[in-house]
Amino acid sequence: MGGAIPGKRKAGLRSLLKLGVAAFGFLAGIGLLVGSYSVRHPAAGISGVDRRDAPPHGLHFMRGKNVVLVSHELTLTGGPLLLMELAVLLKNAGATVQWMTINKRDGAGSEVTDNLEQRLQNKGILLVPAKGEETVRAAVDSDLVVLNTAVAGKWIDSTLKESDQQRVLPKVLWWIHEMRGHYFTLNYVKHMPEVAAVMIDSHATAEYWKNRTQQRLGIKIPKVHVVHLGNSKDLTEAAENPLARHLLRQHVRESLGISDRDVMFSAINSVSRGKGQDLFLKAFAQALKTLGSSTGIYAVIVGSDWIGQPKFEAELRELVEKNGMQHVVRFVNKTMNVVPYLAASDVLVQNSQARGECFGRISIEAMAFKLPILGTAAGGTTEIVVDGSTGFLHQVGKEGVPDLASNIINLFRDPKLRARMGEAGYKRVQEQFLEQHMSERIGRVLKEVLQQ
Numbered sequence: 127m128g129g130a131i132p133g134k135r136k137a138g139l140r141s142l143l144k145l146g147v148a149a150f151g152f153l154a155g156i157g158l159l160v161g162s163y164s165v166r167h168p169a170a171g172i173s174g175v176d177r178r179d180a181p182p183h184g185l186h187f188m189r190g191k192n193v194v195l196v197s198h199e200l201t202l203t204g205g206p207l208l209l210m211e212l213a214v215l216l217k218n219a220g221a222t223v224q225w226m227t228i229n230k231r232d233g234a235g236s237e238v239t240d241n242l243e244q245r246l247q248n249k250g251i252l253l254v255p256a257k258g259e260e261t262v263r264a265a266v267d268s269d270l271v272v273l274n275t276a277v278a279g280k281w282i283d284s285t286l287k288e289s290d291q292q293r294v295l296p297k298v299l300w301w302i303h304e305m306r307g308h309y310f311t312l313n314y315v316k317h318m319p320e321v322a323a324v325m326i327d328s329h330a331t332a333e334y335w336k337n338r339t340q341q342r343l344g345i346k347i348p349k350v351h352v353v354h355l356g357n358s359k360d361l362t363e364a365a366e367n368p369l370a371r372h373l374l375r376q377h378v379r380e381s382l383g384i385s386d387r388d389v390m391f392s393a394i395n396s397v398s399r400g401k402g403q404d405l406f407l408k409a410f411a412q413a414l415k416t417l418g419s420s421t422g423i424y425a426v427i428v429g430s431d432w433i434g435q436p437k438f439e440a441e442l443r444e445l446v447e448k449n450g451m452q453h454v455v456r457f458v459n460k461t462m463n464v465v466p467y468l469a470a471s472d473v474l475v476q477n478s479q480a481r482g483e484c485f486g487r488i489s490i491e492a493m494a495f496k497l498p499i500l501g502t503a504a505g506g507t508t509e510i511v512v513d514g515s516t517g518f519l520h521q522v523g524k525e526g527v528p529d530l531a532s533n534i535i536n537l538f539r540d541p542k543l544r545a546r547m548g549e550a551g552y553k554r555v556q557e558q559f560l561e562q563h564m565s566e567r568i569g570r571v572l573k574e575v576l577q578q
């Protein structure tokens with residue numbers, strides 16, 4: 127393969143393979159969590175592979191602006207990593223970007239935070255403490271403050287005196303990525319009515335927040351902008367590299383004892399009841415009853431976590447045993463490098479329960495790899511998956527299990543349908559879920575906030 131690959135592509139491939147290899151070693155070791163949505167490779171886009179970043183789309187007006195980003199923590203989870211992506215976009219647009227972390231871990235166990243801080247600094251982003259004179263000054267003097275996640279709301283009272291609050295709140299854009307009940311406490315969100323605007327990842331989540339804040343807390347939130355996320359540049363690069371994809375697919379399948387011909391259905395989430403891996407396995411068992419068991423179909427649960435979820439993990443293994451599925455179900459420990467598993471899979475199962483995902487970035491990531499999605503008809507998934515075109519939706523709860531089972535059967539039996547849906551999903555990503563689309567969408571919001 128060597129000679130045929132131009133130098134630039136070769137370098138790209140080398141870094142991709144590093145991504146792949148990393149998944150099985152070092153990164154798996156520090157892969158602390160796959161958050162409420164999927165987490166991309168932390169080194170990607172942040173450490174930068176010596177490439178000059180092009181100015182991001184739709185953010186040129188941020189040149190020379192002063193932006194303060196407030197992160198509730200700095201870990202390898204979805205929220206902070208997304209804010210890091212924004213930090214890099216703004217920096218590349220020519221803004222001065224200052225970063226503060228509220229719940230910063232010091233001492234033991236802080237290697238990840240230190241590492242991420244280093245990456246931010248390497249990108250020219252300034253680190254400031256979350257408290258004290260310097261911080262207040264930075265916030266008061268800034269053009270824009272982005273508060274990331276509901277929990278970051280604590281920062282307002284813990285850091286700013288009332289007189290400072292009045293100066294800072296009108297330039298705060300509050301970015302929300304969560305939909306769980308325990309975030310609806312005045313402790314976190316009581317200042318929400320006073321900020322310039324709120325930015326939320328999906329219409330479903332925005333509706334939920336509007337309802338909850340009004341009905342539960344009696345507060346009215348300001349203008350809400352729905353901004354669908356996009357794939358990171360690094361994920362897109364991996365998805366666009368057929369050779370890397372091929373090698374990663376081989377590598378992962380070999381390690382899992384799954385052949386290239388077999389059809390692999392993967393769920394890639396943190397393992398918990400809310401993500402519905404139990405119901406996925408039940409649907410898979412039903413599908414196997416129809417298909418018979420030695421047919422070349424596999425279920426892979428990526429995100430396994432015996433330490434964090436011992437009871438649920440035990441329940442999942444029991445389900446597998448009870449249904450005699452040991453030979454066709456694989457568990458993979460949690461990792462924040464999802465690329466190799468996307469490359470190896472044929473279908474993504476997004477089985478999040480209850481209100482579903484806030485957005486569910488793993489779905490657009492899988493679509494970039496031309497995977498059809500079998501998703502629950504809830505939350506952000508309904509805004510990503512076009513039912514019958516880029517995948518199939520089924521109901522949440524056990525009511526959805528028979529439909530998921532028959533969707534599994536249909537996709538297993540019909541490679542052309544898989545290919546067609548994969549292409550349709552890929553096209554949808556090219557049209558609206560790339561990084562440039564996200565940066566354009568964010569740009570429109572920032573512009574409006576700055577003009578207020």
Ligand SMILES: *[C@@H]1O[C@H](CO)[C@@H](O)[C@H](O)[C@H]1NC(C)=O
Pocket residue numbers: 330333334337
């Ligand atoms: C919000 O409230 C309205 C009216 O109370 C209701 O029709 C709608 O379904 C609610 N939406 C969500 C997401 O809870």
Ligand SMILES: *[C@@H]1O[C@H](CO)[C@@H](O)[C@H](O)[C@H]1NC(C)=O
Pocket residue numbers: 154431432433459
């Ligand atoms: C997965 O994680 C468990 C601990 O939760 C560990 O014992 C096991 O060795 C890990 N497996 C792999 C393949 O890394």
